[in-house]
Amino acid sequence: MPKLSSVAELEKLQKDILSKRTPQKPCLALCVGTGCIPLGAKKVLAAFKEEIKNQGVEDKIDLKETGCPGFCEKGPLVSIYPEGICYCGVKVEDVAQVVAQTAQGKIVDSLLYVDHMTGEKILHEQDIPFYKYQRRLLLGNNSRLNPQEIEDSLALGGYAALAKVLLLMTPEQVIAEVEKSQLRGRGGAGFPTGRKWRIARNSPGEVKYVIVNCDEGDPGAYMDRSLMEGNPHAILEGLIIGAYAMDATEGIIYVREEYPLAVENAEIALRQAEEYGLLGKNILGSGFDFQVKIIRGGGAFVCGEETALIASLEGKPGEPRQRPPFPAASGLWGMPTNINNVETWANIPIIIKNGGEWFAEIGTAGSKGTKIFSLVGKVNNTGLVEVPMGISLRDIIYKIGGGISKGKKFKAVQTGGPSGGCIPAEFLDTPVDFDELAKLGSIMGSGGMIVMDESTCMVDLARYFLGFLADESCGKCLSCREGIRQMQSILNDIMEGRGQTGDIELLERLAVTIKKTSQCALGQTAPNSVLTTLRYFRHEYVEHIEEKRCSARRKSTPQATFFSQVNV
Amino acid sequence: MDAVNMEKVNQIIDERIADRGSLIQILLDVQQSYHWIPPAAAALISERIDVPLSQVYRVASFYKSLSLTPRGKHFAKVCMGTACYVRGGKEVMEKASEILGVEAGGTTADMKFTLEKVSCIGCCSLGPMITVDSEYYGKISPEKVVEILENYD
Numbered sequence: 001m002p003k004l005s006s007v008a009e010l011e012k013l014q015k016d017i018l019s020k021r022t023p024q025k026p027c028l029a030l031c032v033g034t035g036c037i038p039l040g041a042k043k044v045l046a047a048f049k050e051e052i053k054n055q056g057v058e059d060k061i062d063l064k065e066t067g068c069p070g071f072c073e074k075g076p077l078v079s080i081y082p083e084g085i086c087y088c089g090v091k092v093e094d095v096a097q098v099v100a101q102t103a104q105g106k107i108v109d110s111l112l113y114v115d116h117m118t119g120e121k122i123l124h125e126q127d128i129p130f131y132k133y134q135r136r137l138l139l140g141n142n143s144r145l146n147p148q149e150i151e152d153s154l155a156l157g158g159y160a161a162l163a164k165v166l167l168l169m170t171p172e173q174v175i176a177e178v179e180k181s182q183l184r185g186r187g188g189a190g191f192p193t194g195r196k197w198r199i200a201r202n203s204p205g206e207v208k209y210v211i212v213n214c215d216e217g218d219p220g221a222y223m224d225r226s227l228m229e230g231n232p233h234a235i236l237e238g239l240i241i242g243a244y245a246m247d248a249t250e251g252i253i254y255v256r257e258e259y260p261l262a263v264e265n266a267e268i269a270l271r272q273a274e275e276y277g278l279l280g281k282n283i284l285g286s287g288f289d290f291q292v293k294i295i296r297g298g299g300a301f302v303c304g305e306e307t308a309l310i311a312s313l314e315g316k317p318g319e320p321r322q323r324p325p326f327p328a329a330s331g332l333w334g335m336p337t338n339i340n341n342v343e344t345w346a347n348i349p350i351i352i353k354n355g356g357e358w359f360a361e362i363g364t365a366g367s368k369g370t371k372i373f374s375l376v377g378k379v380n381n382t383g384l385v386e387v388p389m390g391i392s393l394r395d396i397i398y399k400i401g402g403g404i405s406k407g408k409k410f411k412a413v414q415t416g417g418p419s420g421g422c423i424p425a426e427f428l429d430t431p432v433d434f435d436e437l438a439k440l441g442s443i444m445g446s447g448g449m450i451v452m453d454e455s456t457c458m459v460d461l462a463r464y465f466l467g468f469l470a471d472e473s474c475g476k477c478l479s480c481r482e483g484i485r486q487m488q489s490i491l492n493d494i495m496e497g498r499g500q501t502g503d504i505e506l507l508e509r510l511a512v513t514i515k516k517t518s519q520c521a522l523g524q525t526a527p528n529s530v531l532t533t534l535r536y537f538r539h540e541y542v543e544h545i546e547e548k549r550c551s552a553r554r555k556s557t558p559q560a561t562f563f564s565q566v567n568v
Numbered sequence: 569m570d571a572v573n574m575e576k577v578n579q580i581i582d583e584r585i586a587d588r589g590s591l592i593q594i595l596l597d598v599q600q601s602y603h604w605i606p607p608a609a610a611a612l613i614s615e616r617i618d619v620p621l622s623q624v625y626r627v628a629s630f631y632k633s634l635s636l637t638p639r640g641k642h643f644a645k646v647c648m649g650t651a652c653y654v655r656g657g658k659e660v661m662e663k664a665s666e667i668l669g670v671e672a673g674g675t676t677a678d679m680k681f682t683l684e685k686v687s688c689i690g691c692c693s694l695g696p697m698i699t700v701d702s703e704y705y706g707k708i709s710p711e712k713v714v715e716i717l718e719n720y721d
Contacts, residue, residue: 034691034704035691035693035694035706037704038694038704038705038706038707039694072694073693073694216690217688219650219651219653219687220649220692221690222688222691222692225690226690257596258686258688258689259689293587295592296593297631298592298595298596299633299634300630300631300632301687313589314589315588315589315590315591315627316589316623316627317630318630318631333588333589374692374693376650376693377650377651377655382692414650417650448650450650450654456654464653465650468648468687474630
């Protein structure tokens with residue numbers, strides 16, 4: 001493929017690709033993301049390849065390896081386009097039948113989704129409750145493209161927003177559009193993206209850096225992995241647009257080493273974009289130069305924090321530093337640096353394509369657009385769900401998630417990862433946005449949503465998160481390093497029947513000190529799991545301490561420790 | 569365990585020496601090839617990229633993906649993320665630990681397995697999860713751990 005040297009050439013290429021495609025021909029789209037692979041997707045894929053050949057139906061059926069559509073619980077997943085038929089739990093034994101029936105335009109009844117409430121079979125993806133209530137601006141294309149083929153992205157309008165920016169917009173106009181969209185950062189803090197970009201643009205520096213933060217460390221959250229694996233070109237396109245807006249010439253995609261497929265697909269996407277002239281010198285003949293490299297994280301949760309991430313890029317231990325100066329003024333190698341989360345970058349092409357005002361119509365007054373949550377834990381339909389901001393917790397858990405598994409009772413939902421908090425049943429009708437969750441003492445965070453039923457002990461859960469954070473504290477601040485350990489030790493005592501009167505008050509005092517005196521968000525938010533469980537489930541602590549028992553788990557203390565190996 | 573072949577370390581350094589701040593990337597590559605950071609490799613890296621040996625060790629001991637002791641032929645990681653936790657990840661860990669006879673972070677005497685806990689591998693819908701080398705196993709139970717580990721030699 002010769003390099004594209006103008007926007008016109010890109011548009012012509014897109015037309016050429018589309019003219020060669022046959023959208024009416026049935027296409028079997030099989031998820032081979034990290035979710036479906038453990039369920040056997042690779043073997044199913046090999047079986048499909050062989051079976052299509054054996055039955056001689058290559059001219060009747062296309063086969064596509066795709067990223068994650070989100071409904072991991074029911075994998076391996078096969079979607080058949082253009083009709084949008086959804087098959088769940090497809091096994092190697094089913095493949096011959098699927099190929100034969102699809103070639104004849106028929107359905108394999110036994111693989112359809114069965115609604116667990118009504119017992120009805122559902123044919124189309126968009127009618128399955130799990131998908132029906134979502135608004136999939138970001139995830140929608142995951143099941144329609146092979147992430148290792150740039151042509152698939154181009155066929156779906158990939159890089160059209162970049163073309164629009166380079167041809168028609170000044171950097172100022174790009175930033176104005178992002179400001180108009182009121183997009184807030186999806187990594188957790190929710191800082192307005194447009195404002196962040198403007199600060200970076202206005203900061204003087206010989207070189208400027210833009211960085212994709214894919215160091216998704218929150219346990220229970222995996223939307224960044226799915227986006228990076230399933231649609232890396234969308235993220236890359238957002239990054240190039242951001243670089244243009246901020247006058248950055250160098251970009252970095254920082255990916256967790258624990259996500260090997262995300263690293264691989266990002267590498268392939270970079271190489272292809274370079275080959276097509278969408279990266280490198282004089283992008284699409286615009287005179288704009290921009291290059292990107294991929295850096296793997298070394299396995300440290302704290303590196304999701306901006307200044308720790310920068311330290312890690314400089315080859316140092318990932319210890320956060322005092323802000324200001326903010327990275328926008330002095331970041332990587334002392335140069336202006338803008339870091340955004342994967343999901344934030346993926347929103348950019350959508351905003352540019354549709355306009356900031358269009359985007360700002362989705363969501364609530366303070367939180368615009370959609371947000372991807374990973375709905376996991378004790379809920380019937382687990383997976384990645386993308387919903388407009390403002391949807392209620394109840395709709396997410398009951399309408400999309402299908403309610404609590406095994407007929408048990410809902411107890412709480414934990415949002416925001418280790419920095420977040422637990423929200424009890426009485427707030428299920430709360431609209432989900434940045435500000436509403438904060439009012440309840442929790443946070444949006446990166447979008448983890450872990451549902452717990454009546455059998456979960458909230459003291460144990462708080463102890464679990466403290467154990468995680470004690471493990472992940474970088475150790476720089478005394479209050480975080482030692483304070484979390486002390487809180488953890490008190491919780492161990494409470495769980496093991498050694499709790500004393502006054503422990504709760506001591507926990508609260510320690511929590512305040514840690515919050516006030518830690519330098520970065522890890523320490524400042526570390527006590528949240530204890531504070532929110534104390535706020536809503538104080539009686540469970542009291543019960544453990546005074547009555548030496550745990551009614552959630554119907555046990556008297558001391559009890560088997562759930563997570564003794566996490567304890568330091 | 570591979571003998572420490574410095575040629576490979578040199579190759580890794582050659583590929584990355586031009587990049588500023590490449591220490592962690594070099595160490596990750598060495599870790600991948602040798603399953604640990606051998607002292608000789610640490611010394612060579614320090615000398616060639618002109619970073620104090622103390623910093624090489626500081627970085628190597630800070631990041632979880634890097635190991636200063638040899639890891640076994642197979643690397644089994646039990647996910648201890650929140651979603652796996654509420655679905656019984658701890659029992660899976662206990663079983664794995666019992667079968668292999670080592671605690672999290674330990675390596676079997678025959679150097680066949682290293683067992684480690686991992687905070688989240690992003691397969692939260694399939695918890696509890698275990699990975700062995702680059703293979704992922706989801707929705708597992710303590711009994712299944714036995715079957716899985718038996719497949720490796």
